Amino acid sequence: MNVESFREIRSADDEFMILETLLNANGDFVSGSVLAEQLNISRPGVLGKINKLREHGFAFEAVRNKGYRLTAQPETIHPSMVRYHLQKMGDHFELLYFPVIDSTNTEAERQIAKGKQAPFAIISSCQTMGRGRLGRDWYSASADNLYLTVLFEPNIPTQQLQPFTMWAGIYICRALQDFISKSSLKIKWPNDLQCEGRKFAGMLTEARVDADLIRTIIFGIGINVNSNPNDYPLEIKNRSTSLHAINGEPLNINEVAAAVLAAANTAFGKSIDGSNTEKLKDAWAPLSALRGQTVTSFQGN
Secondary structure (H helix, E strand, O other): OOHHHHHHHHHHHHHHHHHHHHHHOOOOOEOHHHHHHHHOOOHHHHHHHHHHHHHOOOEEEEEOOOEEEEEEOOOOOOHHHHHHHHHHOOOOOEEEEEOOEOOHHHHHHHHHHOOOOOOEEEEEOOEOOOEOHHHOEOOOOOOOOEEEEEEEOOOEEHHHHOOHHHHHHHHHHHHHHOOOOOOOOEEEOOOEEEEOOEEEEEEEEEEEEEOOEEEEEEEEEEEOOOOOHHHOOHHHHOOEOOHHHHHOOOOOHHHHHHHHHHHHHHHHHHHHHOOOOOOHHHHHHHHEOOOOOOOOOOOOO
8 A cells, every 4th residue: 555545545535534523522611631532633633624625515613612513414425424323223335436437336247357356346426438238228317316436346156146236225125115114115126216206326247257156246326316207318317317307405415325336245244144034026026116007028029
């Protein structure tokens, strides 16, 4: 690890520790001396880090002889906040955040090619070349939405992970339903999440198979969280929606990201360790957007 990378990691850890301490204070003040002691830096050093967090959308109240308290959080993705919510859920991922990237799935491929150890997650606020199934483009220009990829290295026989994407859809749909009280979220086979016939998320699973073993699983998902469907491109406007539009009010995007990561991790774990006591058919049925519908299947010509 070079010096610059070490500094970036140290800075991210310091920011996380400040936010974690202030969030756990539940609106009370925390003295600058306490934060300085935790970080092993000076009080002016603490102020510098607080000011850097302000640049990323956080707001703090500072009172002499009382310290700091957190008064507002950013409305867009911040990796320290995702990490905080994930930790509260009892889960953990190494998170790599990119404000803008071509594709989170592509970046996961680059990271594994460089020797990075799985599992880890790639999160971005904007994709310039987001992609879906069958090479289709995925509109991903809004920082109000969530674009993430999780990479696993299962090294197990292919048949053992065949239903992974379906289980991921089930667990993610259930996790997102916890944020939505007004409507039922559904899965349109094989990889779309919908509400009342409008798509708000899409999943893309890619795998590297070697000698009948699945070496890597790259699971990507794009979720329209707080964007306005009226701002979508014309070609998708009439068939797409967002969780904000469904719910009638904005969601905490960092909490949503943590819930999705935890759900994907649960789906992966239960797919490989045999601990899932549910039957796939029974779990899928109540969430299926196609249940009771007439469908047409094409095979070849």
